[in-house]
Amino acid sequence: MFASVLLDECRKAGIDFFTGVPDSFLKGLCDELYDRFGTDGPSHIVAHNEGGALGLCAGHYLATGHPALCYMQNSGLGNTVNPLTSLTDPAVYAIPCLLVIGWRGEPGVKDEPQHVKQGAVTLSQLDLLGIPRATLSPDTSDDDFRVLFGVLLAALCEGKVAALVVRKGALVSDRHPAYGNNAVLTREEAADLILRAASPSDCFVSTTGKLSREVFELREKHGEDHRRDFLTVGSMGHASMIALGVAEAKPDRRVWCLDGDGAVLMHLGSLAVIGRRSPKNLIHVVINNGAHETVGGMPVCSGALNIEALAKAAGYRHVLRADSAATLQQTAESLASLQGPVLLEVRCACGARKDLGRPTTTPVQNRDAFMSFLNA
Numbered sequence: 421m422f423a424s425v426l427l428d429e430c431r432k433a434g435i436d437f438f439t440g441v442p443d444s445f446l447k448g449l450c451d452e453l454y455d456r457f458g459t460d461g462p463s464h465i466v467a468h469n470e471g472g473a474l475g476l477c478a479g480h481y482l483a484t485g486h487p488a489l490c491y492m493q494n495s496g497l498g499n500t501v502n503p504l505t506s507l508t509d510p511a512v513y514a515i516p517c518l519l520v521i522g523w524r525g526e527p528g529v530k531d532e533p534q535h536v537k538q539g540a541v542t543l544s545q546l547d548l549l550g551i552p553r554a555t556l557s558p559d560t561s562d563d564d565f566r567v568l569f570g571v572l573l574a575a576l577c578e579g580k581v582a583a584l585v586v587r588k589g590a591l592v593s594d595r596h597p598a599y600g601n602n603a604v605l606t607r608e609e610a611a612d613l614i615l616r617a618a619s620p621s622d623c624f625v626s627t628t629g630k631l632s633r634e635v636f637e638l639r640e641k642h643g644e645d646h647r648r649d650f651l652t653v654g655s656m657g658h659a660s661m662i663a664l665g666v667a668e669a670k671p672d673r674r675v676w677c678l679d680g681d682g683a684v685l686m687h688l689g690s691l692a693v694i695g696r697r698s699p700k701n702l703i704h705v706v707i708n709n710g711a712h713e714t715v716g717g718m719p720v721c722s723g724a725l726n727i728e729a730l731a732k733a734a735g736y737r738h739v740l741r742a743d744s745a746a747t748l749q750q751t752a753e754s755l756a757s758l759q760g761p762v763l764l765e766v767r768c769a770c771g772a773r774k775d776l777g778r779p780t781t782t783p784v785q786n787r788d789a790f791m792s793f794l795n796a
């Protein structure tokens with residue numbers, strides 16, 4: 421079904437505010453929203469995380485009496501559990517909101533390991549939370565959708581949150597906005613330069629999305645094994661805390677966190693904890709492409725986010741920036757003489773190789789190899 425049908429039905433029902441975190445299964449909806457409203461206007465805001473998005477929806481309802489639409493990948497449900505149980509629930513403030521959830525890892529549909537568990541529990545999680553739901557499939561007709569939508573609207577009228585669970589390929593758009601920026605360095609080139617600049621005893625914790633896939637493929641390309649890299653395939657936003665945990669427990673080993681701007685923003689408080697703990701052996705690299713590139717390229721909440729100023733204010737010892745291969749190479753090589761925590765922001769283009777593969781090892785194999793490297 422076209423996302424425009426969903427948005428038109430929303431308009432008729434008085435749902436006039438949209439927020440969330442992008443997802444590849446919801447790319448049609450994201451493209452449609454971006455094209456109609458941009459991302460920073462009064463009608464549409466790309467949020468830093470899904471719990472925050474639900475808070476925004478609650479505020480909108482309090483101010484207008486109109487329910488809002490909150491979109492997310494099902495992995496984001498975890499970030500919403502607290503506001504769903506202690507803010508919007510009928511037993512508390514009874515604030516209606518329409519969730520639109522991309523169903524990664526649907527049982528019977530092949531998907532990546534980080535989606536399997538969340539995919540299996542998505543419907544029962546919603547049931548447990550008492551959230552009425554309907555499922556949108558690729559073969560759902562516009563008329564059938566309107567019936568489902570009517571049922572969800574009835575729940576909203578009772579002060580409930582209701583959810584539209586979207587299967588792969590069920591929501592499409594004929595709008596294809598051109599996301600991007602003026603940067604020239606690609607994320608993969610940046611990752612390559614950083615991996616080359618590190619010393620053989622260093623380890624890496626990389627973030628959710630294509631960056632970890634690129635790290636995996638770069639090791640293959642250079643004929644290296646994968647034991648130095650922990651690829652955080654799920655748990656978006658938590659790579660820097662994983663890296664801090666490693667750095668605290670292994671003070672003699674240099675730890676690099678390879679992060680994304682969307683991921684940093686999702687759990688920004690991590691910067692404060694890293695600044696406070698001040699690990700000398702931690703280098704936090706933030707690949708800033710201004711976008712959620714992995715899931716379609718929709719801009720991160722604020723393209724103008726001043727990561728350098730945030731890191732300085734949080735207490736990082738050194739804050740550096742690179743925006744070309746030459747400056748990155750120079751900067752990355754100079755890091756060996758610096759005491760951490762260091763934050764290196766790398767301004768990158770928005771895009772990836774079309775033939776980018778995925779890790780061929782399992783997460784448990786990754787864990788075991790990484791642990792034996794750390795403890796060798």
Ligand SMILES: Cc1ncc(C[n+]2csc(CCOP(=O)(O)OP(=O)(O)O)c2C)c(N)n1
Pocket residue numbers: 441442443493495496499607627628629630631654655656679680681682683684707709711712713714715720
């Ligand atoms: C909690 C959660 N919400 C949403 C997603 C879907 N998701 C996977 S990667 C990604 C974008 C990450 O953006 P960024 O960190 O800037 O990295 P980029 O893809 O731009 O390299 C999103 C939103 C997720 N995996 N987990």
